[in-house]
Amino acid sequence: MNIVSGLHEYLGDDPEISNAASVRNVTIRDIRKPKPSKDMRLFDGSVAGVKALRIAILGTDCAIGKRTTATVLARALNAQGIKTVLVGTGQTGLMQGAKYGIAMDAIPPQFCCGELEGAIVAASEAEQPDIILIEGQGALSHPAFCTSAFILRGSQPDAVILQHAPKRAHRCDFPDMPMPSAASEIALIEAFADTKVIGITLNHEGMSEAEITATIAAQSLSLGLPVTDALARPAENLLAMVVAAYPKSTQRPDVAAR
Structure with missing residues (x-):
């Protein structure tokens, strides 16, 4: 074994x-x-030359379902003929088979952005995908983690999908630290990076079916964004979120050529 x-x-x-x-x-x-520091790369801006649409799946907390949502979305996009590669940023994603990626929290901070950039560039050059999804880690607003900041800097995403658990009262493992709202996290992300949040995905822990339906409607109305649940709702809803934001980038190649 x-x-x-x-x-x-x-x-x-x-x-x-x-x-x-x-x-x-x-x-x-x-x-x-990690590999030896002498073999690590610094950020050099080469990610700007990647033609694929880059979408980061971030969240309002750790252990909230970012990797799961990214996996469901990657499968849905590929099933529609939209070639998509998921770049892993944590040990579990790599263990589950992410072909490209790094265990970001094990890399010295000086090299985090460059190593992630290198993984994205490698995926772009080898796979020539239409879309690259970047697995999120932690949360930009969470003081215990700096990985979301490195992900935003290193991947320079065109867009972000935000994972949120409406019934989670406090940060995971931090009982005295209240959860942020989706609205506050969106504002922070869009202030920190030149990107935009194109949709919200729910972690339905502690929620009934009726609560999921009501929360999707309420959050969509208050935030002015599409909202879905990657597991409790059809994957087509998650796919539609990306298609609505980037209709040309998500056309089938044979349709786009007409």
Whole structure:
């Protein structure tokens, strides 16, 4: 049995574990172990030359469903013939098979933007996609995380989809830290980066079916944006959110050529 580890502590560097693995011909892959600093890249602006539409899936908290929403959206876009690549930014996304990406919270801050930029440029050059989705981490407003800031800087996204849990009273693992509103997070994101939030996706934890329906309607009215739930509502609704914002970029190639 081989081992894929997402820990900050590297199993392959532990003498007892690595020796036991060697004896049993077991491969240990430490997903969060970064390459040497000498091999890392600084941000150089090359992401501006990427032709694909770039959309970051950010959130109002950690562990709120950003990766899940990004995965559902990538599948929906690809099913429509819109070639889409998901760039992972965390250990779980990489473990689940993201071909391009980095474990951002394991990289020295000086290189975070450049390493993410490099992953996006590599995905663009190798896959020639129509859309690149960037998995979010943490939240821009969350004082415990700086990863959202690096994602916005490194990916320079054309747009953002924001994941929010309306019934979550406080930040995950921070009982004395109230959750921000979707409106305040949108304002912060759009002030911090030259981008725009094109829609809201809900994490329906603690919500009944009726509450999901009512919240989608209320949030859409108050924010003036499309709102859906990637899991409790059809994936077509999530797809429509992108199509409404970028109709030309999301046309099938055969339709666009006519």
